[in-house]
Amino acid sequence: MKSGKDKCLSVHFEPMGQKVEVQQGESILDAAHKANIYLSSICGGDGYCGKCKVVVDKGHYQSRSTNLLTPDELAQDMVLACQTKILSDMIVTVPKRHGLEAGHILAASDVSECRQMKRQLKGPAFAIDPVVRKIFLKMSAPTVHDHTADHERLYLAIRDTLDAPIIQTGFRVLQTLSSVMKKSSYQVTATVGQRGGTLEVVEVQAGDQSGRNYGVAIDLGTTTVVAHLVDLITGKVLDKEATYNSQINFGEDYIRRIIYAEEHDAFDQLQDRIVQDVNDLLTTIAARQCIGLSDITACMVAGNTAMIHFLLNLDPTRIRREPYVASADFVPPIRAAEAGIQINKRGLMYCFPSVAAYVGGDIVAGVLATGLNESEGLCLLVDIGTNGEVVLGNRDWMMCASSSAGPAFEGSGVKHGMRAVKGAIEQFRMSSTRRITVRTIGNGHPVGLCGSGLLDTLAELYYRGVIDRTGRFLDIPDKRLIEGDEGLQFQLVAPDGEHPEVVITQIDINNLIRSKAGVFAAIRVLMRATEISPGDLDAVYLAGGFGNFLNIQHALRIGMLPDVSLEKVWFVGNTSIMGANAALLSHQALNVSQQIAQSMTYVDLMSDPSYMEEFIRASFLPHTDLSLFPSIQVKQAESANQE
Amino acid sequence: MPIPELVQTHAGSVSRVTLGATKEQGGTRTHTVTIGGAASVVYGGLPEKAGDRPLIAMDVLDTRPDDWPESLSQSFDDVMDSPGKWAAKCVECGADLICLVFDGIHPDKGDKTAADAVAATREVLGAVGVPLILWGCENADKDNQVMPKVSEAAKGENCLIGIVEQDNYKAITAVALADGHNLITGAPLDINIGKQVNILVTDMGFPAERIVTYQSTGALGYGIEYAYSIGERQRLAALSGDKMMAMPAICNVGFEAWRAKEAKLADAPGWGDVAARGPMWEATTAICLLQAGADIIRLRHPKSVAIVKNFIDEIW
Numbered sequence: 001m002k003s004g005k006d007k008c009l010s011v012h013f014e015p016m017g018q019k020v021e022v023q024q025g026e027s028i029l030d031a032a033h034k035a036n037i038y039l040s041s042i043c044g045g046d047g048y049c050g051k052c053k054v055v056v057d058k059g060h061y062q063s064r065s066t067n068l069l070t071p072d073e074l075a076q077d078m079v080l081a082c083q084t085k086i087l088s089d090m091i092v093t094v095p096k097r098h099g100l101e102a103g104h105i106l107a108a109s110d111v112s113e114c115r116q117m118k119r120q121l122k123g124p125a126f127a128i129d130p131v132v133r134k135i136f137l138k139m140s141a142p143t144v145h146d147h148t149a150d151h152e153r154l155y156l157a158i159r160d161t162l163d164a165p166i167i168q169t170g171f172r173v174l175q176t177l178s179s180v181m182k183k184s185s186y187q188v189t190a191t192v193g194q195r196g197g198t199l200e201v202v203e204v205q206a207g208d209q210s211g212r213n214y215g216v217a218i219d220l221g222t223t224t225v226v227a228h229l230v231d232l233i234t235g236k237v238l239d240k241e242a243t244y245n246s247q248i249n250f251g252e253d254y255i256r257r258i259i260y261a262e263e264h265d266a267f268d269q270l271q272d273r274i275v276q277d278v279n280d281l282l283t284t285i286a287a288r289q290c291i292g293l294s295d296i297t298a299c300m301v302a303g304n305t306a307m308i309h310f311l312l313n314l315d316p317t318r319i320r321r322e323p324y325v326a327s328a329d330f331v332p333p334i335r336a337a338e339a340g341i342q343i344n345k346r347g348l349m350y351c352f353p354s355v356a357a358y359v360g361g362d363i364v365a366g367v368l369a370t371g372l373n374e375s376e377g378l379c380l381l382v383d384i385g386t387n388g389e390v391v392l393g394n395r396d397w398m399m400c401a402s403s404s405a406g407p408a409f410e411g412s413g414v415k416h417g418m419r420a421v422k423g424a425i426e427q428f429r430m431s432s433t434r435r436i437t438v439r440t441i442g443n444g445h446p447v448g449l450c451g452s453g454l455l456d457t458l459a460e461l462y463y464r465g466v467i468d469r470t471g472r473f474l475d476i477p478d479k480r481l482i483e484g485d486e487g488l489q490f491q492l493v494a495p496d497g498e499h500p501e502v503v504i505t506q507i508d509i510n511n512l513i514r515s516k517a518g519v520f521a522a523i524r525v526l527m528r529a530t531e532i533s534p535g536d537l538d539a540v541y542l543a544g545g546f547g548n549f550l551n552i553q554h555a556l557r558i559g560m561l562p563d564v565s566l567e568k569v570w571f572v573g574n575t576s577i578m579g580a581n582a583a584l585l586s587h588q589a590l591n592v593s594q595q596i597a598q599s600m601t602y603v604d605l606m607s608d609p610s611y612m613e614e615f616i617r618a619s620f621l622p623h624t625d626l627s628l629f630p631s632i633q634v635k636q637a638e639s640a641n642q643e
Numbered sequence: 644m645p646i647p648e649l650v651q652t653h654a655g656s657v658s659r660v661t662l663g664a665t666k667e668q669g670g671t672r673t674h675t676v677t678i679g680g681a682a683s684v685v686y687g688g689l690p691e692k693a694g695d696r697p698l699i700a701m702d703v704l705d706t707r708p709d710d711w712p713e714s715l716s717q718s719f720d721d722v723m724d725s726p727g728k729w730a731a732k733c734v735e736c737g738a739d740l741i742c743l744v745f746d747g748i749h750p751d752k753g754d755k756t757a758a759d760a761v762a763a764t765r766e767v768l769g770a771v772g773v774p775l776i777l778w779g780c781e782n783a784d785k786d787n788q789v790m791p792k793v794s795e796a797a798k799g800e801n802c803l804i805g806i807v808e809q810d811n812y813k814a815i816t817a818v819a820l821a822d823g824h825n826l827i828t829g830a831p832l833d834i835n836i837g838k839q840v841n842i843l844v845t846d847m848g849f850p851a852e853r854i855v856t857y858q859s860t861g862a863l864g865y866g867i868e869y870a871y872s873i874g875e876r877q878r879l880a881a882l883s884g885d886k887m888m889a890m891p892a893i894c895n896v897g898f899e900a901w902r903a904k905e906a907k908l909a910d911a912p913g914w915g916d917v918a919a920r921g922p923m924w925e926a927t928t929a930i931c932l933l934q935a936g937a938d939i940i941r942l943r944h945p946k947s948v949a950i951v952k953n954f955i956d957e958i959w
Contacts, residue, residue, distance in 0.1 A: 004703040469843060470809060624838050627885075 012091045013037050021059075028054060028061075028081035028092055033249050040252075045082040052081040059090030070485070112160070125160050126586035130232040131333075132193035132298035132348055135161050135271035136210040139186040143308035150178045154204070158190060164199040167192075170346065173201055182204050193299055193348040194587050195333045199281070202297065202346045202434030214296045216285075216303050216343065217580035218278060220303025220311060221245060222254050222386040223410050224419060224545060225274070225282040228576050229289060232298065235585050237598070239285045244419070246273045247310065252412050253386055254306035262317055271313040275340040278311075282342060296343040299336045300584040302352040302576045304360030304387070305329070305428035312339055312351070324357040324604070329597065350590060352580065356604075363389045364597045365579025368589060369584065370541045370572060373398065373596050377538025380523065382561065383545035383575065384409050384451070388519035391600065392526045398596070401603040405518035405612075408511040409451040409544065416502045418448035419545065425453035425502065428492070430460040434478065436492060441547065446493045446502055457492065457504055458490065458512050462621045467491060469621045471509040513619055516560040519639035520623070521614035523562060523604055529603065534562040534628075543575040554568065556632070559622025564628045650689065651665045655884035657938070658852050660825055660891055662740065664801040672800065673772030676739055678855075678938040679891035684878055685934050686958060688839040695932055696959040697946055700776055702897050703729045705749030705763040706755065710945075712907035714921045718945050721724045726763045727770030733860035734771050736945040737952055741777040742769050749780035749788045757792040764796045764805065773784035776803040776893075776939075778827075783811040793843035798822040803893075803939075804892060805829065806816025806857055809840050825853040827893060832859050832869050834876050834888075841887045848908075856888045862906075863928040870894070874935030894932045897943030900925035922946035930954050 007024040011031045019036035029052055032039045056077045063084040081092075092366075094231065122523070137157040142148065148156065151174060155167050169177075181188055184206035191203040191213075213233055219226040226242040247270055250260040261267045280337040287295050305326045309316035312334075314327040336342075336349035350359025354377030363383060374377045374395050381391040390403030391398055400639040411417030411424075418424050423444035429437045438453070440446045449457060461467045466481070468474050473481055473488045480491040486505050493502035540561055542550065550571040555561050561569060572578075583590040617624040622632055658681040666671025681694030707723040709715070722728035730741045743849065745760050748755040767775065777793055779786035785888055805827025807815045813826070818827045828844060830837035837856055845851050856877065861870040880888035900906055906924035909917045926947040929940045933954065942948050 039746075469846060470839065472810075475813065613835065616833060620839050620842070624835050624842070626842075 009086055010089050011035070011059075011086060011272055014091060015092045015222050016094070017613075018289055022086055024087060025085050028052075028056075028079070028084045028086060028090075029368060031086060031092075032081060032094075036246065037247075038244070038246070038249055039081050041111055047080060047083045050080065053078050053095060054081045055079075055093040055095065056084070057091040059086070059092075060088040061085060061090065062087055068415055084128055109255075113305070126582060127587050128235045129587050130213070130215060130298065130585050131300070131350060131583070131590055131591035132191060132213070132215065133586050134189050134191050134210040134213045136189050136208040136298070137161070137187070138437075139188075141186050141380075150181050153186070154181070154188075154190065154201070158199070158201075158405055162192070162199070164192075166198045167201065168195075168198055169201040172346075173204055174553075177204055180204050191344075191346075192383070193298065195335070195348070196589070198232065202348065203344070212291075212295045215295055215298035215300065215584040216251065216282060217577055218281075218299060218301045218303070219574060219577040219580060220278075220301050220307040221362070221545075221576070222276070222304060222307060223248065223252075223407060223412060225277050225281060226330075226574060227278065227285060228581055229285045229291070229296075230581055230584050232585065237581060241281045241285050243277055243281055244306075246277050249273075252407060254304065254310075254338050256315075257310070258306065258316050258320050261441065267310075267313055267315075270310050270341070274310050279340070279342045280583055293342055293428065294344045297347045298349065298584060299343055299349040300352075300580045301349065302361045302365035302580040304385075306352040306360075307356050308351050308354065308361060319357040323539055326354060326357050329354040329356070350583070352583070353594055355597050355600045356399055356402075356514070356602040358387065358538045359389055359400045361593075361597075362576035362579075363400060364390060364593050364600075365577075365583070366541075366543055366575035366592050367391055367398070367579070367596050367600075368545075368582055369575040369578035372541070373592070373599075375538065378532060378536055379535055379539045379541065380562070380576070381541045381543065382519060382523065384515075384519060384542070384546070386410060386412070388515065390522045390526060391524075392530065392532070397474045398600045399530065400600050401522045401605050402465070403518035403522035403605055405515040406511060408508075409454060409546065410516040411448065411454070414449065414454060414508040415489075415505050416448040417454060418450055420450040420452075420547040423447040424547065425457075425492070426450055427549045427551070428453050428460060430455035430464045430466075432464065432604055434464055434466070438493065438547070445499050447499065447500060449504070451544060452550040453547065454504075454508075454512055455546065455554050455558070456551055457472060458509065458516075458621075459502070459551070459557045461509070463557065467509060467621075470619075471506075471513045471621060473506060473509075503603065513558075513621070516558055517615050517618035517620075520560055520562075520618040523606060524614045524618070525611050526603060527562065534564045535565050535587075537562070537568060540564055540569045540573045541575070542569060543572045545574055546571070555624060556629075559618060559620075559624070559629060559632075563631050565631070623627055649838050650866075651683070651687075653882035653884075655882050655886075655889055656680060656692075657693065657878070657881045657891055657936075659822045660784060660803075660840045660853060660855055661799060662776075662793065662803050662825060664799060667803070667951035669799040670801055670820055675801070676774055677871050681936070682882070684875075684882070684887065685936055693959055695938075697937060697955055698739035698939050699951060699955075700742040700893075700939050701731060701733035701736065702742050702744055702765060702941055702943050703891075704747065705743065705745050705760060706753050708746065710916075712901065712909070712921065714909065714917050715944055716902055725766070727766035730767045730771045736772055737948050738773065740776055740939065741771055741794065742775055743768060744755050744776055744778045744781050745786075745789065745793070748783055748785050749782050752780070754785075757789045758855060760793050761796040762787050766933075768797065769799065774802065775800060776827075777804075777824075779815070781806070783808075787811065787814040790815050792866050794818040794822045797824070801825065803827060803855055806853075807840065807844060809836055809843070812840060813844055813847065816847050816849050819853075819885060820847070820849050821840050823905075827855050828890075829841060829857045831861070832857075832861070832873055832881075833868075834873055837873075837877070838880075838887050841890065841953055845887070851886060855893050856890045857893050857895070860895045860928075860932070862903050864894070864905060865899065865903055865933065867931055867932070869930060870932060871935045874878045874932060874937055878936035889921065891938035892936060893939040893941065894929070894937045895935065895941045896925060900928045900947075901943060919946075922950065926950035927952075933958075 189209035331351040386407040422442035427439035489503040489505040495501040661674035663675040682692040747755040806829035827841040906921040
């Protein structure tokens with residue numbers, strides 16, 4: 001009973017060679033979603049970002065007119081995927097620019113490999129007491145003198161080993177308990193997990209299985225998902241893997257994704273995507289380490305509030321509407337399988353608690369990892385992700401805020417921006433004669449810029465007089481400064497036979513300045529509210545997936561961080577995953593994270609009248625008010641004297 | 644017990660800018676004028692700290708305006724085709740400065756050439772002895788094309804030229820520096836952007852002591868409170884010692900006030916006589932902004948000039 005309109009059509013995507021069935025009239029972007037092909041789409045399909053350009057090689061389509069395509073592009077049959085309806089079978093070529101090719105990205109060696117980190121962060125001193133442990137119990141068999149039932153016998157044995165006032169057992173475990181105990185002559189391995197104040201008997205196996213117990217820590221980011229496999233017995237991180245969050249097809253930021261899900265009733269679809277991403281990571285790691293997924297008994301997730309909602313399919317819609325409330329800030333431990341996470345069928349999943357709709361468990365994990373909540377002196381934690389979150393405080397009090405900084409330093413919204421993967425420029429230097437040297441991750445050919453490279457580039461372009469203090473290109477006689485498709489751009493790496501050039505455009509620079517201004521404005525609002533000056537700070541922790549060689553001096557030079565002396569600033573990398581690792585290994589750490597989330601005061605910048613003002617003041621290099629940056633003034637004076 | 648005298652002192656003051664150059668100074672003006680210097684808020688401190696008297700600049704356009712209401716244009720109807728004669732009449736009305744506005748070069752308002760603008764400049768320089776303000780058409784491309792020629796034609800006259808904005812400051816700043824003029828930095832009612840423009844032009848080597856700032860003005864009933872609070876904040880920043888906010892300020896009152904329907908609508912019996920209403924609207928706007936700390940007020944109607952001058956005499 002198919003009407004003409006509902007005709008099934010097939011769309012071929014090149015160069016992936018993927019084929020997908022769609023209904024007539026669906027957009028190419030919809031088709032790409034179905035085929036799980038990433039098309040860059042910042043606006044989430046509204047047709048105003050112009051990022052989802054594809055070439056229609058063959059087939060009929062109907063496209064809404066747009067001024068986002070040049071005459072040249074139109075001549076090549078280039079269209080905006082979101083604005084183009086499919087009318088016949090079709091072959092579509094996805095241009096290389098869409099960048100995020102399928103497959104896994106390299107997990108950039110993070111944090112723990114950072115030299116500075118090791119010196120500073122000893123990590124909170126928690127004894128190894130994993131949230132889920134396996135204990136081998138040797139019990140004596142019942143006799144005429146000892147007719148304690150099997151179940152109670154098990155409890156007694158557990159209590160001999162652990163301090164567990166309240167224990168509970170699942171019905172399914174109970175059903176098989178006796179046969180397992182009898183079969184193994186009362187020598188069993190009990191897997192017990194913490195659920196709040198209760199210890200749950202998750203599984204009972206015959207014999208001694210206690211030598212293999214693994215957990216996974218997940219950093220559930222808006223742009224990237226990172227997993228660490230942790231040996232719950234030794235406490236060692238065995239392996240790491242990262243992938244892009246495939247929800248990115250539905251919008252680059254989570255607000256867009258919530259809107260998409262609402263408009264298309266696609267909450268299940270969004271959950272499937274993220275669950276699939278996590279499962280892909282788990283299977284990859286498990287296979288690499290020759291570990292069965294059933295040996296993974298615990299999963300610890302740190303993510304922003306919206307991502308946790310997507311993962312658990314909780315209603316996230318009110319996160320984006322006043323008064324901005326989440327469905328749950330404190331999610332109780334659940335069975336991972338209930339959310340579709342493929343670890344041990346009865347394994348437990350824990351989510352870090354959120355503070356508010358815009359300050360999530362990733363930040364709580366960051367506080368835990370840096371030990372800010374135990375510090376005597378005042379500390380500032382700045383986490384630059386898709387949003388820029390800031391925590392200020394010490395062991396007595398904590399305040400936090402979130403600025404919608406935008407994902408520029410994650411490489412999103414920047415023409416040649418990319419994550420910290422092989423080939424990303426992570427270090428950028430420009431000499432006084434404007435000669436450029438770069439260092440890339442994995443020493444690959446430079447193909448784009450990751451966070452640390454972008455930060456370097458911004459600082460160096462400013463320092464070497466290529467851009468002015470608003471970030472605009474100055475009129476300098478340099479062949480590398482040319483008019484590109486999106487206005488002025490500066491060539492950082494020249495093209496060679498195989499590799500295209502790497503440039504930074506005026507729009508990129510403006511986005512980066514907006515990002516850093518958002519972050520700095522958030523810092524200023526918190527510091528002003530508490531009447532704290534930079535000199536009062538004992539430590540500033542800069543977190544985020546920037547790359548390995550973040551130049552802190554550059555972060556200060558562009559005015560992203562308050563003007564404190566260099567030795568007080570620590571680049572700490574991905575603190576979200578670090579916190580998740582810590583909580584996986586220590587039940588006490590998990591409890592502390594609950595306390596952290598409860599004791600943080602959230603400052604809503606959107607309703608703070610001074611935020612916008614601070615933002616404009618900070619939208620300048622390094623800042624409109626130079627008196628906030630005395631050491632930069634001194635340095636400029638010094639360099640002026642030398643020249 | 645004697646009442647102690649409480650005088651608030653401030654760390655900073657508004658910088659002083661002198662406009663115009665006499666023959667000895669290399670120009671052709673009959674005299675120079677100085678603005679700025681205030682070391683207190685308006686009417687809020689010792690008289691000797693009040694700084695120089697604010698000045699009135701009257702607008703002269705390079706082309707006959709077709710959108711002025713009759714109640715305004717009738718004062719100048721006979722001279723509007725000649726910027727020189729128009730300027731001379733303004734000086735008779737009491738203008739301290741002439742603000743020559745190059746509306747006619749705007750692509751949508753006549754698209755006159757640089758040669759036309761230079762001719763108008765020369766004509767006004769020849770007709771009056773007061774210092775000049777040279778105000779572009781606020782179309783960035785056209786201003787960058789024409790204003791350098793205008794600047795060159797007035798070289799040595801120590802004029803006040805502008806405006807430069809965040810998106811477009813380099814060309815005019817460079818010529819003002821080369822031709823020895825003073826510069827107007829503009830911002831859209833945003834004190835931070837205003838400061839940023841000041842920093843940008845001083846980064847180019849332009850002396851801070853030769854800058855006058857301009858924030859888009861709001862007329863009475865049309866956002867005057869924004870303009871007032873910006874003016875007040877700028878003065879307070881100057882007093883606190885912020886060198887990048889210590890410049891004198893200019894307000895474009897005439898243009899804004901005469902856009903208000905209350906100022907120009909003739910057929911509104913309940914509102915009173917339009918001949919008095921327009922100048923009152925303009926004068927009220929001006930007086931309000933003077934109290935916020937404006938140093939130069941651009942006006943259009945002779946009657947409002949008289950009212951505002953009277954006010955300045957009373958206060959300063």
